[in-house]
Amino acid sequence: xxxxxxxxxxxxxxxxxxxxxxxxxxxxxxxxxxxxxxxxxxxxxxxxxxxxxxxxxxxxxxxxxxxxxxxxxxxxxxxxxxxxxxxxxxxxxxxxxxxxxxxxxxxxxxxxxxxxxxxxxxxxxxxxxxxxxxxxxxxxxxxxxxxxxxxxxxxxxxxxxxxxxxxxxxxxxxxxxxxxxxxxxxxxxxxxxxxxxxxxxxxxxxxxxxxxxxxxxxxxxxxxxxxxxxxxxxxxxxxxxxxxxxxxxxxxxxxxxxxxxxxxxxxxxxxxxxxxxxxxxxxxxxxxxxxxxxxxxxxxxxxxxxxxxxxxxxxxxxxxxxxxxxxxxxxxxxxxxxxxxxxxxxxxxxxxxxxxxxxxxxxxxxxxxxxxxxxxxxxxxxxxxxxxxxxxxxxxxxxxxxxxxxxxxxxxx
Amino acid sequence: xxxxxxxxxxxxxxxxxxxxxxxxxxxxxxxxxxxxxxxxxxxxxxxxxxxxxxxxxxxxxxxxxxxxxxxxxxxxxxxxxxxxxxxxxxxxxxxxxxxxxxxxxxxxxxxxxxxxxxxxxxxxxxxxxxxxxxxxxxxxxxxxxxxxxxxxxxxxxxxxxxxxxxxxxxxxxxxxxxxxxxxxxxxxxxxxxxxxxxxxxxxxxxxxxxxxxxxxxxxxxxxxxxxxxxxxxxxxxxxxxxxxxxxxxxxxxxxxxxxxxxxxxxxxxxxxxxxxxxxxxxxxxxxxxxxxxxxxxxxxxxxxxxxxxxxxxxxxxxxxxxxxxxxxxxxxxxxxxxxxxxxxxxxxxxxxxxxxxxxxxxxxxxxx
Amino acid sequence: xxxxxxxxxxxxxxxxxxxxxxxxxxxxxxxxxxxxxxxxxxxxxxxxxxxxxxxxxxxxxxxxxxxxxxxxxxxxxxxxxxxxxxxxxxxxxxxxxxxxxxxxxxxxxxxxxxxxxxxxxxxxxxxxxxxxxxxxxxxxxxxxxxxx
Numbered sequence: 004x005x006x007x008x009x010x011x012x013x014x015x016x017x018x019x020x021x022x023x024x025x026x027x028x029x030x031x032x033x034x035x036x037x038x039x040x041x042x043x044x045x046x047x048x049x050x051x052x053x054x055x056x057x058x059x060x061x062x063x064x065x066x067x068x069x070x071x072x073x074x075x076x077x078x079x080x081x082x083x084x085x086x087x088x089x090x091x092x093x094x095x096x097x098x099x100x101x102x103x104x105x106x107x108x109x110x111x112x113x114x115x116x117x118x119x120x121x122x123x124x125x126x127x128x129x130x131x132x133x134x135x136x137x138x139x140x141x142x143x144x145x146x147x148x149x150x151x152x153x154x155x156x157x158x159x160x161x162x163x164x165x166x167x168x169x170x171x172x173x174x175x176x177x178x179x180x181x182x183x184x185x186x187x188x189x190x191x192x193x194x195x196x197x198x199x200x201x202x203x204x205x206x207x208x209x210x211x212x213x214x215x216x217x218x219x220x221x222x223x224x225x226x227x228x229x230x231x232x233x234x235x236x237x238x239x240x241x242x243x244x245x246x247x248x249x250x251x252x253x254x255x256x257x258x259x260x261x262x263x264x265x266x267x268x269x270x271x272x273x274x275x276x277x278x279x280x281x282x283x284x285x286x287x288x289x290x291x292x293x294x295x296x297x298x299x300x301x302x303x304x305x306x307x308x309x310x311x312x313x314x315x316x317x318x319x320x321x322x323x324x325x326x327x328x329x330x331x332x333x334x335x336x337x338x339x340x341x342x343x344x345x346x347x348x349x350x351x352x353x354x355x356x357x358x359x360x361x362x363x364x365x366x367x368x369x370x371x372x373x374x375x376x377x378x379x380x381x382x383x384x385x386x387x388x389x390x391x392x393x394x395x396x397x398x399x400x401x402x403x404x405x406x407x408x409x410x411x412x413x414x415x416x
Numbered sequence: 417x418x419x420x421x422x423x424x425x426x427x428x429x430x431x432x433x434x435x436x437x438x439x440x441x442x443x444x445x446x447x448x449x450x451x452x453x454x455x456x457x458x459x460x461x462x463x464x465x466x467x468x469x470x471x472x473x474x475x476x477x478x479x480x481x482x483x484x485x486x487x488x489x490x491x492x493x494x495x496x497x498x499x500x501x502x503x504x505x506x507x508x509x510x511x512x513x514x515x516x517x518x519x520x521x522x523x524x525x526x527x528x529x530x531x532x533x534x535x536x537x538x539x540x541x542x543x544x545x546x547x548x549x550x551x552x553x554x555x556x557x558x559x560x561x562x563x564x565x566x567x568x569x570x571x572x573x574x575x576x577x578x579x580x581x582x583x584x585x586x587x588x589x590x591x592x593x594x595x596x597x598x599x600x601x602x603x604x605x606x607x608x609x610x611x612x613x614x615x616x617x618x619x620x621x622x623x624x625x626x627x628x629x630x631x632x633x634x635x636x637x638x639x640x641x642x643x644x645x646x647x648x649x650x651x652x653x654x655x656x657x658x659x660x661x662x663x664x665x666x667x668x669x670x671x672x673x674x675x676x677x678x679x680x681x682x683x684x685x686x687x688x689x690x691x692x693x694x695x696x697x698x699x700x701x702x703x704x705x706x707x708x709x710x711x712x713x714x715x716x717x718x719x720x721x722x723x724x725x726x727x728x729x730x731x732x733x734x735x736x737x738x739x740x741x742x743x744x745x746x747x748x749x750x751x752x753x754x755x756x757x758x759x760x761x762x763x764x765x766x767x768x769x770x771x772x773x774x775x776x777x778x779x780x781x782x783x784x
Numbered sequence: 785x786x787x788x789x790x791x792x793x794x795x796x797x798x799x800x801x802x803x804x805x806x807x808x809x810x811x812x813x814x815x816x817x818x819x820x821x822x823x824x825x826x827x828x829x830x831x832x833x834x835x836x837x838x839x840x841x842x843x844x845x846x847x848x849x850x851x852x853x854x855x856x857x858x859x860x861x862x863x864x865x866x867x868x869x870x871x872x873x874x875x876x877x878x879x880x881x882x883x884x885x886x887x888x889x890x891x892x893x894x895x896x897x898x899x900x901x902x903x904x905x906x907x908x909x910x911x912x913x914x915x916x917x918x919x920x921x922x923x924x925x926x927x928x929x930x931x932x
Contacts, residue, residue, distance in 0.1 A: 257434040330540075631890045632891075751894065
């Protein structure tokens with residue numbers, strides 16, 4: 004049960020070098036012979052190894068986010084016909100570090116009216132769940148911090164904590180722009196959580212496991228092909244869930260200045276930014292793992308490279324979407340979730356349920372058959388929804404403007 | 417059972433990313449819906465009209481640049497027309513053609529900025545804005561060739577312009593004119609067919625045409641309501657009678673109609689400039705006999721042009737001295753805001769920002 | 785080409801609408817008595833032969849011994865334009881002119897601007913407040929006797 008990170012050779016070496024050779028987890032001792040610690044001290048070896056694991060994963064994630072911020076900014080620059088950051092370090096690679104130093108050295112302002120505790124808690128609430136999520140993601144054929152048998156459930160649980168951050172920040176700031184942003188964020192997260200989770204269930208039914216490692220192992224055919232509808236709903240849903248364009252209405256710069264983080268400054272603001280980029284990375288990693296067969300690929304590249312290619316591809320698509328599309332309005336976003344994505348996710352669930360009744364333990368050939376059926380189902384469902392579903396066309400104006408001067412305010416001065 | 421809510425009053429601006437300067441709106445929201453909106457002006461008021469009373473007619477040109485600072489050329493042009501009408505100056509033909517070329521280039525530049533910021537207000541992450549800025553740069557480069565300045569150009573003088581275009585201006589202009597339609601196609605590919613843009617802009621910010629006329633709204637807003645009113649056709653000034661172009665119209669009078677009218681006007685402006693380049697004749701760019709200190713006879717005059725944002729008018733009163741006795745600017749940005757409250761009330765926050773962006777104002781002109 | 789109606793023509797049109805409201809005319813403008821302005825404005829807007837649906841601009845001019853409000857009108861249908869002038873405020877204290885907002889909403893912000901900068905009060909304006917300057921600003925800067 005606790006073996007999760009010991010599946011990895013690197014972490015097992017650490018453990019086995021420390022623990023005594025009689026330990027049941029590493030028969031024959033580590034590569035340097037007997038363990039350093041006497042028998043009975045396995046708990047310390049375990050603790051040290053766990054600490055190293057967490058240290059590597061958390062810092063790895065934080066370093067990776069720097070790289071990702073640089074990459075996204077460069078890519079955005081290219082998409083927008085400009086250069087992007089290119090001054091500090093080779094190709095501007097050190098720009099995020101410079102940004103970090105800048106953000107750290109800025110004044111950390113807490114508004115006088117703010118609720119100090121809630122205000123300070125909000126950025127932490129955003130960052131910590133995302134870091135926790137990295138624990139279960141398999142980055143390569145044997146590289147993961149933990150292989151939980153409830154991995155997907157754990158991810159959903161941990162990432163839903165993240166949705167507290169905007170409303171906490173909004174409540175703590177006591178700012179009206181922030182309040183608008185926070186309420187929008189809640190409406191958005193409540194709407195999109197459901198199709199997001201529903202679209203995953205189809206995958207779980209085919210894979211027959213909640214563990215991400217097992218899901219990857221089950222993908223002889225990438226689930227993006229087996230579950231096209233689920234993949235589409237999950238992709239859109241996760242872009243909404245992490246509140247990037249075109250669903251970035253909770254921070255909506257052109258409307259709400261900064262939305263829920265309007266009042267934040269300095270490192271707290273930086274944490275919000277980093278948290279958003281990290282949740283994008285987590286989403287990209289989940290999509291790459293669950294739908295794009297994770298580390299699996301052809302033999303000419305190592306498994307980590309395959310994972311990285313798929314991960315980067317998903318992030319590229321997300322950045323591309325961000326650079327292209329304007330923002331939707333709140334009512335359009337929520338009605339898209341409830342009237343568009345939710346029925347699609349339900350259709351996907353139904354189709355997957357029927358198919359996994361027919362082929363309970365699908366072989367490769369059966370997976371391809373499933374893919375064919377599901378592609379047809381997806382096309383039909385999208386077509387039907389487009390024909391008969393809700394039209395986001397003209398909306399009657401809810402109120403009529405009163406005549407000029409009927410504002411009830413002071414008249415002639 | 418309806419949920420009982422409490423209205424919230426929020427100050428949008430003067431420091432807000434999408435108020436196009438230092439505009440301030442005092443808005444009362446009920447949830448996301450606007451129930452009341454009151455514009456507050458004056459954060460950029462510099463008293464241009466009062467300053468004009470202490471400057472000569474030529475000196476005021478620099479002040480007119482600073483009113484609508486994304487359309488300085490047309491500001492110059494309107495003022496020159498008023499001065500020429502007041503003082504009875506006949507401009508030299510080459511100067512007039514150059515003024516028309518500059519003004520139409522400026523119209524393209526102004527519409528580019530208007531569309532770019534409109535899309536920015538829609539929430540597009542900078543991409544359309546940076547695309548339009550790329551072309552605007554080229555127009556500003558052309559201005560730099562014409563007069564050495566890019567934004568505050570002060571290019572025009574009573575009777576024409578202050579200097580002739582350099583030799584390398586003409587090939588540069590030709591390349592630009594050849595490229596511009598393709599650029600407009602590119603914007604249309606990116607924006608016009610975009611599902612989210614259509615959903616967000618079609619049907620929002622609608623105003624009936626009669627209300628627009630009654631509220632003195634002019635320019636693209638009026639033409640987006642289907643009213644064929646373009647002063648370049650209806651009251652041709654300069655040599656607009658000698659060029660052929662269409663007036664783009666739309667019927668819907670919503671935010672999308674205003675956007676599409678601006679896009680089409682850019683194409684028409686390119687046509688106009690092409691014809692100007694064909695018809696321009698050699699000669700002096702302004703008559704020698706126009707003195708530096710103009711002393712028009714006592715009287716008053718109103719001259720108006722079709723600026724990028726609407727009818728730009730100058731009402732000049734002269735008392736026979738070297739400075740105008742009264743110089744009033746009919747600022748289209750300012751007057752187009754008359755209907756702002758009607759256009760916003762009842763819509764959501766996001767629509768409010770988009771509708772405001774579709775009016776395409778410039779705070780330098782609103783507050784003067 | 786917009787036909788610019790001369791002062792005399794405009795005066796005759798106005799006389800036909802509301803007799804006795806014209807105080808005179810010059811080459812470009814017709815001068816209208818302030819008290820009759822609402823009726824004249826309504827007539828100019830509604831009468832088909834006048835059809836001045838579009839108000840170009842409202843301007844206040846300080847002639848030291850009196851103020852003049854200048855209205856530039858355009859008919860989009862007939863494509864002709866007219867200039868109406870109203871004289872007021874010989875005493876300089878609290879000059880009053882009836883507002884044109886009930887007829888042309890376009891006068892709203894412009895009349896507020898004239899009120900703000902010239903100090904001319906428009907009776908019947910629904911929301912006559914300062915526009916450019918803040919409430920409590922001393923004086924009206926566009927008056928000729930305003931000292932810096």
